[in-house]
Amino acid sequence: MFLYNLTLSRPSGIQCAIYGNFSAPKAQEIVVSRGRVLELIRPGDNGRLQVLLSTDVFGVIRSLAAFRLTGAQRDYVIVGSDSGRIVILDYNKEKNTFVKVHQETFGRSGCRRIVPGQFVAADPKGRACIIGAVEKQKFVYVLNRDSAANLTISSPLEAHKSHTLVFSMCALDCGFDNPIFAAIELDYADADQDPSGEAAAAAQKHLTYYELDLGLNHVLRKWSDPVDNGANLLIPVPGSGDGPGGVLVAAENFLLYRHQGHPEVRTVLPRREDLSGDRGVLIVAYASHKKKAYSFFLLQSEYGDIYKATLLYEGEAVSELRVKYFDTLPPCSSLAVLKTGFLFAASETGNHALYQFVGTGEDEDDVEASSASLVQSEEGYAPVFFSPRPLKNLVLVDEMPSLMPLTDLKVANLLDEEIPQLYALTGRCAVPHGAAAAAEQQAVTAVRCRSERQRADACEA
Numbered sequence: 001m002f003l004y005n006l007t008l009s010r011p012s013g014i015q016c017a018i019y020g021n022f023s024a025p026k027a028q029e030i031v032v033s034r035g036r037v038l039e040l041i042r043p044g045d046n047g048r049l050q051v052l053l054s055t056d057v058f059g060v061i062r063s064l065a066a067f068r069l070t071g072a073q074r075d076y077v078i079v080g081s082d083s084g085r086i087v088i089l090d091y092n093k094e095k096n097t098f099v100k101v102h103q104e105t106f107g108r109s110g111c112r113r114i115v116p117g118q119f120v121a122a123d124p125k126g127r128a129c130i131i132g133a134v135e136k137q138k139f140v141y142v143l144n145r146d147s148a149a150n151l152t153i154s155s156p157l158e159a160h161k162s163h164t165l166v167f168s169m170c171a172l173d174c175g176f177d178n179p180i181f182a183a184i185e186l187d188y189a190d191a192d193q194d195p196s197g198e199a200a201a202a203a204q205k206h207l208t209y210y211e212l213d214l215g216l217n218h219v220l221r222k223w224s225d226p227v228d229n230g231a232n233l234l235i236p237v238p239g240s241g242d243g244p245g246g247v248l249v250a251a252e253n254f255l256l257y258r259h260q261g262h263p264e265v266r267t268v269l270p271r272r273e274d275l276s277g278d279r280g281v282l283i284v285a286y287a288s289h290k291k292k293a294y295s296f297f298l299l300q301s302e303y304g305d306i307y308k309a310t311l312l313y314e315g316e317a318v319s320e321l322r323v324k325y326f327d328t329l330p331p332c333s334s335l336a337v338l339k340t341g342f343l344f345a346a347s348e349t350g351n352h353a354l355y356q357f358v359g360t361g362e363d364e365d366d367v368e369a370s371s372a373s374l375v376q377s378e379e380g381y382a383p384v385f386f387s388p389r390p391l392k393n394l395v396l397v398d399e400m401p402s403l404m405p406l407t408d409l410k411v412a413n414l415l416d417e418e419i420p421q422l423y424a425l426t427g428r429c430a431v432p433h434g435a436a437a438a439a440e441q442q443a444v445t446a447v448r449c450r451s452e453r454q455r456a457d458a459c460e461a
Helices: 189-193 434-460
Strands: 016-020 029-033 037-043 049-056 061-067 076-081 085-092 097-105 119-122 128-132 138-145 151-153 164-171 180-187 205-213 218-226 233-236 247-251 254-259 262-268 283-290 295-301 305-314 317-328 332-337 342-347 352-357 368-370 394-400 406-412 421-428
Touching (some): 016 332, 016 342, 029 061, 037 342, 049 097, 061 119, 061 128, 076 119, 076 128, 085 151, 097 151, 128 164, 164 233, 180 233, 254 317, 262 317, 262 368, 295 332
Parallel strands (some): 283 332
Antiparallel strands (some): 016 029, 037 049, 076 085, 085 097, 128 138, 138 151, 164 180, 180 205, 205 218, 233 247, 247 254, 283 295, 332 342, 342 352, 352 394, 406 421
């Protein structure tokens, strides 16, 4: 016997979103995770968001990554979940469904700290992927084709390191050289054995490179270097002729460019004028846009402010890192820049939105921080301040309703009807969505109460 359950209203919050061409070579589409629901979304010609497919995975989706085999025209989806498996999906346009291409088991089920699934990253050339846990375990899979051009996946290659916490992970753009994966790691072995707490206070985060040797079919720890202890996010930088390669490291109050054999390039993150000095600025989401002649990064802070980051480089040598205030949106869990000139923002609280670019942030009046003008004193680095303003570079095109998060719930009969209503309060701070929540939940409650009354009548009969 097999049992499953379906809720009356599907989840509306989005935990992760990836951009790619999943149904056709030039289709601009987004795959989003709504906890246990996987959706394929496409902006229409009129800018309206269309849900092409919504499927329940009956599990918890922890991470998503898109990858494309060399020479292919469509993208696959890698899913990290609580199943203890790595799953690769392909969208079937004729059947309008995700087809499971591969499913490889590597650990126990559940969201465990040592079972991979929290982090997933794929090589830009589609040759390999890595799936990692919060602690210790990492597996690398080699992706290839067989004689019939079908996707194949290798046995897992271990890249474990005990007593190590992972904060972020990404894949570097290194052309057709051996694939390299980067991770922010913290070794707590000494802190675990020191009851005084001194070792914990002295613990140092490291930026580590893992290289997959395709010839030897082996993963080695190529490079590890101390990094700012406030580092929390890695952003891959285009390479192999399209950029200098390496990574941007987002840390508290700073943005750094790091690469093996390259000196650190650091700049401060502009902060709001009314932000107290004891509060830092952390980057929580990012999106990158790459062209052959030009690329930029959009970074969003925990306060919702979006920054545009650009690199000045010659060859593989970066000379300057610039961060400019771009716009302010509600804090997002994921951002995605589409090649058609749209920005998809999966909001943490409130409705998700699709914006259109009407500017590229080249206004000289906007506040900018640069590594070339970084001022250091005995008290630290001099901050750069700005004041938030209304949208100037983005225009709202469409919204997707979201009731996340629910902050309160009441059952009342305010309409003096036979069936009581369920009123939910959602949103945060000055962005309430109580009316929309009540309207939607009222219908759900009516159905639920009616079904319960029918069951009670049947039992009495």
